[in-house]
Amino acid sequence: MEDExxxxxxxxxxxxxxxxxxKTKTKKKKPTQTQKLVPSDDNFPTDLEEGTTxxxxxxxxKKKGSLRNVTDQGNRRTCWTIASSRGLSASLVIADRFDPHxxxxxxxxxxxxxxxxxxxxxxxxxxxxxRSFMVNWGAILExxxxxxxxxxxxxxxxxxxxxxxxxxxxxxxxxxxxxKVEDLIIQKEVDERELMRLVNLGPVAVTIDVHTAFSTFKxxxxxxxxxxxxxxxxxxxxxxYGYATDKLTGIHYWRVQNSAGLTWGNNGYGKIVRQISRGSxxxxxxxxxxxxxxxxxxxx
Numbered sequence: 001m002e003d004e005x006x007x008x009x010x011x012x013x014x015x016x017x018x019x020x021x022x023k024t025k026t027k028k029k030k031p032t033q034t035q036k037l038v039p040s041d042d043n044f045p046t047d048l049e050e051g052t053t054x055x056x057x058x059x060x061x062k063k064k065g066s067l068r069n070v071t072d073q074g075n076r077r078t079c080w081t082i083a084s085s086r087g088l089s090a091s092l093v094i095a096d097r098f099d100p101h102x103x104x105x106x107x108x109x110x111x112x113x114x115x116x117x118x119x120x121x122x123x124x125x126x127x128x129x130x131r132s133f134m135v136n137w138g139a140i141l142e143x144x145x146x147x148x149x150x151x152x153x154x155x156x157x158x159x160x161x162x163x164x165x166x167x168x169x170x171x172x173x174x175x176x177x178x179x180k181v182e183d184l185i186i187q188k189e190v191d192e193r194e195l196m197r198l199v200n201l202g203p204v205a206v207t208i209d210v211h212t213a214f215s216t217f218k219x220x221x222x223x224x225x226x227x228x229x230x231x232x233x234x235x236x237x238x239x240x241y242g243y244a245t246d247k248l249t250g251i252h253y254w255r256v257q258n259s260a261g262l263t264w265g266n267n268g269y270g271k272i273v274r275q276i277s278r279g280s281x282x283x284x285x286x287x288x289x290x291x292x293x294x295x296x297x298x299x300x
Contacts, residue, residue, distance in 0.1 A: 065100025
């Protein structure tokens with residue numbers, strides 16, 4: 001991270017006290033109405049890839065299984081483990097490298113692997129630590145992970161040693177398949193046209209500043225950012241899995257999946273206004289960073 005970001009922690013939590021164990025939800029989001037546009041329309045979006053006329057993308061329906069069900073990270077500030085592991089999983093599924101049920105990557109494994117880099121609630125300050133871990137250690141499947149669920153409790157108990165990464169435990173390290181990446185790209189200058197290009201390839205992890213308006217966001221409306229009176233609470237990582245245009249208002253928005261349970265947004269999914277629809281704030285994206293993996297050609 002750059003010096004000006006030293007006080008930022010990618011960490012915002014979900015609802016309730018779920019601990020490290022993430023409970024998977026199966027409830028589907030409610031369908032929404034989108035507007036079909038053609039280039040001759042006055043409201044045709046200007047942030048699309050050059051030469052394309054596609055104005056609506058939803059990876060939930062385009063590639064079944066590319067996105068896992070909504071989860072709730074609870075009061076653990078571990079959004080970065082969920083969004084990054086799910087982004088990599090989606091890339092592998094969309095590339096037809098694996099069936100969806102074969103590549104459920106463990107967020108807990110990432111937390112334990114970086115247990116000495118996080119604060120007492122699991123917040124990660126420097127994304128370069130995540131990059132180094134995914135390049136050199138990689139993710140593993142949930143079924144192969146026997147890292148302690150109470151990893152943070154152990155970290156915060158001075159009488160106990162930090163938990164050990166399960167792939168460091170003797171023979172298991174040689175037997176466990178790891179999903180390393182060639183690189184983890186961290187773009188701190190957000191260009192939404194570049195984000196559009198990336199989302200056309202698959203779900204992408206992004207960060208956003210959390211204000212009260214975001215943490216309490218509910219329903220099928222579009223999150224347009226904080227008011228001047230809103231206080232910044234934290235910084236958060238979530239997945240962008242598509243985009244569209246609202247049929248009634250004409251507002252262009254991103255489709256996102258959060259990790260704050262079913263009470264946030266529309267059953268855990270939401271819409272965030274795209275930069276081109278921010279009016280007087282159109283020079284700035286609500287997103288503060290883009291994170292995506294360069295997938296290796298082979299899996300160990």
